[in-house]
Amino acid sequence: MTSSMLFNIATFSYLVSMLAFFAFLASKSKQVGLAGSLAAYFGFIVHTVAIGLRWKESYDLGHGHAPLSNLYESVTFFAWTIILIFGIIDMKYKYRVIGAFVVPFALLGMAWAQLGLSSGIEPLVPALQSNWLLYHVITCFLGYAAFAVACGLSIMYLIKAGKEDASGMAQAGGVISMFPSIKILDDLNYKAIMIGFPLLTLGIITGAAWANYAWGTYWSWDPKETWSLIVWFVYAAFLHARFTRGWVGKKAAVLSIVGFAATIFCYLGVNLVLSGLHSYGGK
Amino acid sequence: MTTSNRGFLQALWDFFCSLKLAIALLISLAATSIIGTIIPQGQLKPEYLQTISETKYKIYHLLGFFDMYHSWWFILIMYLFTVNIVACSIKRLPRVLKIISEPTLVMDEGFEKTLSLTHDFKMQGDTSSLRDKMVAFLKGEFAEPVVTEKDGEFHLFSQKSPYSRLGVYVVHLSIVVIFIGALIGSFFGFKGFVTINEGEAVSKATTFSNQPIDLGFIVKCDKFSVTFYDTGAPKEFKSLLTVIDNGQVVVDKRPVIVNDPLSYKGITFYQSSYGQAEGGTFTFTVRERKGGAPVTVQLAQGERKTLPDGSTMQVLEAASEVSQFIPQFRGAAARIEVTPPNGKPEAFIVFKNYPTFDDQRGGNLIFSYVSSEEKMYTGLQVAKDPGVWVVWTGCFLMVIGCCMAFFMSHKRVWVRVRKGHVTLGGVANKNQPGFQLAFDDLVEKVKKL
Ligand code: HEM
Numbered sequence: 142m143t144s145s146m147l148f149n150i151a152t153f154s155y156l157v158s159m160l161a162f163f164a165f166l167a168s169k170s171k172q173v174g175l176a177g178s179l180a181a182y183f184g185f186i187v188h189t190v191a192i193g194l195r196w197k198e199s200y201d202l203g204h205g206h207a208p209l210s211n212l213y214e215s216v217t218f219f220a221w222t223i224i225l226i227f228g229i230i231d232m233k234y235k236y237r238v239i240g241a242f243v244v245p246f247a248l249l250g251m252a253w254a255q256l257g258l259s260s261g262i263e264p265l266v267p268a269l270q271s272n273w274l275l276y277h278v279i280t281c282f283l284g285y286a287a288f289a290v291a292c293g294l295s296i297m298y299l300i301k302a303g304k305e306d307a308s309g310m311a312q313a314g315g316v317i318s319m320f321p322s323i324k325i326l327d328d329l330n331y332k333a334i335m336i337g338f339p340l341l342t343l344g345i346i347t348g349a350a351w352a353n354y355a356w357g358t359y360w361s362w363d364p365k366e367t368w369s370l371i372v373w374f375v376y377a378a379f380l381h382a383r384f385t386r387g388w389v390g391k392k393a394a395v396l397s398i399v400g401f402a403a404t405i406f407c408y409l410g411v412n413l414v415l416s417g418l419h420s421y422g423g424k
Numbered sequence: 425m426t427t428s429n430r431g432f433l434q435a436l437w438d439f440f441c442s443l444k445l446a447i448a449l450l451i452s453l454a455a456t457s458i459i460g461t462i463i464p465q466g467q468l469k470p471e472y473l474q475t476i477s478e479t480k481y482k483i484y485h486l487l488g489f490f491d492m493y494h495s496w497w498f499i500l501i502m503y504l505f506t507v508n509i510v511a512c513s514i515k516r517l518p519r520v521l522k523i524i525s526e527p528t529l530v531m532d533e534g535f536e537k538t539l540s541l542t543h544d545f546k547m548q549g550d551t552s553s554l555r556d557k558m559v560a561f562l563k564g565e566f567a568e569p570v571v572t573e574k575d576g577e578f579h580l581f582s583q584k585s586p587y588s589r590l591g592v593y594v595v596h597l598s599i600v601v602i603f604i605g606a607l608i609g610s611f612f613g614f615k616g617f618v619t620i621n622e623g624e625a626v627s628k629a630t631t632f633s634n635q636p637i638d639l640g641f642i643v644k645c646d647k648f649s650v651t652f653y654d655t656g657a658p659k660e661f662k663s664l665l666t667v668i669d670n671g672q673v674v675v676d677k678r679p680v681i682v683n684d685p686l687s688y689k690g691i692t693f694y695q696s697s698y699g700q701a702e703g704g705t706f707t708f709t710v711r712e713r714k715g716g717a718p719v720t721v722q723l724a725q726g727e728r729k730t731l732p733d734g735s736t737m738q739v740l741e742a743a744s745e746v747s748q749f750i751p752q753f754r755g756a757a758a759r760i761e762v763t764p765p766n767g768k769p770e771a772f773i774v775f776k777n778y779p780t781f782d783d784q785r786g787g788n789l790i791f792s793y794v795s796s797e798e799k800m801y802t803g804l805q806v807a808k809d810p811g812v813w814v815v816w817t818g819c820f821l822m823v824i825g826c827c828m829a830f831f832m833s834h835k836r837v838w839v840r841v842r843k844g845h846v847t848l849g850g851v852a853n854k855n856q857p858g859f860q861l862a863f864d865d866l867v868e869k870v871k872k873l
Contacts, residue, residue, distance in 0.1 A: 263655075263657075271683040335830045335831075339823065339826040339827065342822060342826055349815075349819070350819075353809075353812060354685070355694065356694055357685065357807030364461040367457050367493075370457060371458065374450045378450040378451050381443055381446050382447055384443055385443050385444060388447070
């Protein structure tokens with residue numbers, strides 16, 4: 142059994158989970174919804190083992206580093222954190238239907254990693270040989286995952302709010318009626334960002350600490366750093382917007398989606414489009 | 425002061441206290457920051473002119489886009505932002521401190537109506553024994569209450585984590601602290617660079633704005649080495665550094681690698697680059713194809729030596745690990761140029777690990793690369809930043825403040841004891857659904873009393 146086989150099984154489980162959640166939206170059958178969650182959890186366990194195994198494989202190859210060092214590894218880890226945050230929200234708040242809007246993000250990541258990225262285990266270049274890599278990447282990605290969940294919730298919010306506007310104040314029927322009420326969606330969006338914001342803050346701080354330790358400057362305005370700050374500003378605006386009238390509901394949902402778009406640009410766009418110190422994932 | 429003056433100051437103050445301004449500033453910081461990630465920062469004029477026109481260059485230059493994060497308008501936004509945070513916090517803090525230090529101790533009917541969570545119980549017993557029962561209950565199940573007697577009724581008040589209300593202000597303060605740290609660093613610190621040849625020492629570095637700066641001590645590079653993975657990718661760069669202060673060796677041959685810098689007297693040296701220094705010597709053996717004993721040639725890079733058959737040779741370049749350039753080969757290699765008498769110069773590569781390789785070239789002279797005594801130089805980033813601990817303090821405050829603001833809430837419970845009647849009321853400033861569960865739990869427990 143190799144880690145890449147396990148990654149494939151996890152990807153397949155997420156596919157099953159997503160389809161089950163879509164069927165759940167259509168059928169409203171509780172069992173189907175449960176199947177969606179179970180498939181996601183099964184995938185998550187396999188995924189966790191796969192990451193552990195890949196870590197061990199890197200030791201067997203004599204490199205010995207955490208599997209967080211290239212684009213393939215970071216995308217699979219990102220997918221893992223998305224499912225983790227989804228699991229926490231699913232268990233805690235029991236709104237299964239959220240899975241239909243969150244699991245696809247994880248599936249997309251896994252599918253891209255499995256099909257489009259080179260999965261070789263490479264030795265670490267000197268710049269990445271530090272424990273700070275671990276702290277920095279884990280905190281950032283947990284934050285990103287919380288924002289992914291918030292984005293999924295905001296999309297649900299906009300769909301539901303749009304339908305309710307169109308049909309007057311009456312509750313919309315059909316698939317949409319499965320969604321939690323817009324009040325709950327708004328609240329969950331806020332909760333997800335409340336989890337993500339401190340994690341991103343920690344991610345930026347650990348990144349700054351590492352940069353200071355390795356290069357002597359905690360902040361050098363390189364594009365990756367700057368984009369992480371942009372993301373941070375957007376979510377700070379989101380948090381404050383809640384205290385100002387007229388900025389809740391739809392506007393907050395839009396801000397949350399903009400925040401996630403900036404997150405994705407920070408994570409991928411900077412490496413694929415712009416250039417900078419973070420060679421990480423540049424290949 | 426005239427009234428219109430006061431009106432103006434008041435309006436200015438209100439402007440700076442406003443949350444709308446905060447959101448506007450946050451969004452403008454986010455939006456303008458993008459510019460500097462698209463336009464490369466800090467390049468030279470000719471480099472810019474390769475991609476943009478002269479007019480565009482002038483406009484961008486005027487707007488400070490080439491060093492955007494230090495342009496006057498970006499710094500201005502940051503200052504406005506800081507003033508905004510400070511003003512807003514100054515305005516709100518007293519109110520919050522009052523909620524903490526002077527809590528509402530008495531839940532009268534009017535106040536009860538403002539609470540979303542209340543419950544009424546009928547209970548047997550006189551007021552003072554009910555009071556004692558409820559005091560013990562709150563102490564055991566929630567928090568030690570304050571008891572107030574008013575018009576023959578008893579009012580109990582107890583609260584949990586009132587200080588979590590300060591979380592927001594801790595976060596805001598932390599931003600100001602980080603700012604101060606950054607300013608200290610920019611006024612009293614420097615960032616620069618130094619290159620040291622193996623075996624040599626320096627006492628000055630050069631800042632990024634090209635100013636020489638005295639270190640106040642001497643740094644010597646005893647040795648530099650670099651190792652590679654099998655793939656040819658670099659694995660480790662290592663300088664052995666010695667620091668000599670006032671004639672004393674204070675740091676002796678300390679290895680410095682990427683991600684493991686050396687600090688002395690507040691100045692830190694970071695391994696950042698390396699290269700071949702001038703002055704290395706190379707040893708080759710040369711024999712003629714037609715026979716004869718090999719001769720040894722020793723020469724420095726760029727130096728020209730005459731060989732037994734009258735040709736001359738020189739070393740053009742050398743590498744201690746060739747696999748990054750020529751993946752099929754491992755180890756050291758040198759590119760040499762040989763010029764026969766009256767002939768054309770010929771350049772080729774010889775490898776240390778493959779002593780017979782040059783046979784196949786088919787030349788009259790066969791070279792092998794025996795050894796090299798190369799000298800490397802190490803490139804070190806040098807930084808002094810006395811503000812960095814202020815920045816870390818700010819970061820620490822920010823994390824603590826975020827946790828207080830997001831994951832803790834100020835929970836308050838009131839109990840009113842009348843004859844035969846006990847009323848429970850409660851409120852939390854965050855996570856009301858979570859508090860409702862806890863409140864319902866309290867109600868169930870009171871029912872069982
Ligand atoms: C990037 C900078 C900032 C950060 C990281 C930040 C952080 C925070 C956080 C974490 C909260 C708590 C939010 C919540 O509980 O949902 C908060 C609340 C608040 N912030 Fe900021 N803030 C920033 C800038 C500002 C600025 C410039 C102002 C200026 C007006 C401001 C005014 C406020 C106010 C009024 C509150 C609400 C306090 C309350 O609960 O009554 N913030 N801020």
